[in-house]
Amino acid sequence: MRKILITGSLGQIGSELTHKLREVYGQENVIASARRQPEDNPVVTEGIFEIVDVMDYENFLAIAKKHQVNTIIHLAALLSAKAEEEPAQAWHLNMQSLINALEVAKEVKALFFTCSSIGAFGPSSPKDNTPQDTIQRPTTMYGITKLAGELLCDYYFNKYGVDTRSVRFPGLISYQTLPGGGTTDYAVHIYYDAIKQKAYTSFINKGTTMDMMYMPDALNAIIQLIEADPNQLIHRNAFNVSAMAFDPEEIAVSIKKYIPEFKISYDVDPIRQGIADSWPNAMDISAAQQEWGFKTEYDLDKMTQDMLKQLSQK
Ligand code: AKB
DSSP states (O other): OOOEEEESTTSHHHHHHHHHHHHHHOGGGEEEEESSOOTTOHHHHTSEEEEOOTTOHHHHHHHHHHTTOSEEEEOOOOOHHHHHHSHHHHHHHHHHHHHHHHHHHHHHTOEEEEEEEGGGOOTTSOSEEEOSSSOOOOOSHHHHHHHHHHHHHHHHHHHHOOOEEEEEEOEEEOSSSOOOSOSTTHHHHHHHHHHHHSEEEESSOTTOOEEEEEHHHHHHHHHHHHTSOGGGOSOOTTEEOOSEEEOHHHHHHHHHTTSTTOEEEEOOOHHHHHHHHTSOSEEOOHHHHHHHOOOOOOOHHHHHHHHHHHHHHO
């Protein structure tokens, strides 16, 4: 049976993944962790929770040993826009926490999963149908940490036999916990503003197409990959995954099907626009499909319908 330690469990992915893993593997087998312990958060109240400082290797290792974990899901990281504001801090946090997590996985012999991103590609990567294996010269600090992270995970697999696995997530859309400091965050905010004021001002310009995915599909992908037969994996760090690719106009059209008066306008943020322009339009996901059966359920309209329903209830 898996015994899973999750870092960054209060974040956008972590808060929903913790819930899902507790359902799948049982409450007693999932140890959620973060740097702080908010008393009213279901991640803390509905199962095992530990304060873990991912920058402190000894503390991290002690918690992994205490619970005898055999799987580590490392999510703690600064996202792209925030990383551009504080590049040195982003390098420090993203890389030091990752190497600590890999060292802990090596020590306790755990399977290891972490997230890479579409940000690991750069302006010289092919923009359309971006291959699994291609030029990767990211020009953002976030992308540099993600690419270095992919290489580091491969290194721990090849040198120490740590069973490292990872995906290049696109923008993730969800209604439970807001993302913070990302470039694709507009595709979450747009739904909140559609419900609240039937209008949204986008910081990403029309015509900027990026890969996206709805959170339930992202959670399933993580579980599918950690359960995949290692003998089937030709790649490991990290698989291209995506469910759809759209620009702000296309998501607005989808919202208008359910809220006809919805209006989109633009006030482009040059920093986040520059980041988005350096990323793929749409990735080739065939390696994930072939090697571990990656599949998704939500397209743009199905996601829009669910987001609007869930947010209205909220
Ligand atoms: C971001 O926008 O920084 C993230 C990502 C695509 O990795 N959502």
